[in-house]
Amino acid sequence: MRAMAMGSVAVLMAACAATPPRDALPQPLTAVPGDAVRGRAIVASRQAGLCLLCHPAPIAEERFQGNLAPDLAGAGARWSAAQLRLRVVDARRLNPQTIMPPYHDTDGLQRVGTAWQGRAVLDAQQVEDVVAWLVTLQ
Structure with a gap:
């Protein structure tokens, strides 16, 4: 019985390891790294x-910044590049x-001119560029 339980745990762990995270897009959208x-x-x-x-x-020269959404300062410390990518593509x-x-996904949008x-608001390279900057915000 214990061996069967251990086997089940091993199978479950392997399945979890093979499942991509639901809160991230691990693969970059382009072959060219973000700038x-x-x-x-x-x-x-x-x-x-x-x-x-x-x-x-943290862009001091830009006045009148919003206060409706999370501060981007420290974004790279809070989220991985893959997590940031998903948030930009389609939160x-x-x-x-x-x-x-959604800045890159256009599925399911309503009342669009x-x-x-x-x-898309941003093309794939622009998404990767934004992600590259956000990860620098430690």
Whole structure:
């Protein structure tokens, strides 16, 4: 009986090890590594990322930062690159009620203007650039 229980535990542990984490996207979206300098520029941009509309971030030259969402300072200490990637791609996968829009996923969106239908806010390289910058925020 004990041997059977130990075998079951071993099988369960192996299955868990083979299951990708549900709170992360482990694989980068591109073969080209993200560029932290470009990522910072995207986050700071009022035209591209719009991140500062909701999030405060350690970008001193940008005034009028948001206070609706978590501070991005220390993001790299709180989350791994894979966890940050999922949050940027589509935070709805973690919390369906989030107010954060999906920046790369376009599935299931409602009331999207005709010009924007099927278009991601950020392309795959931009997502990787933003992730590269966020992981530097220790």
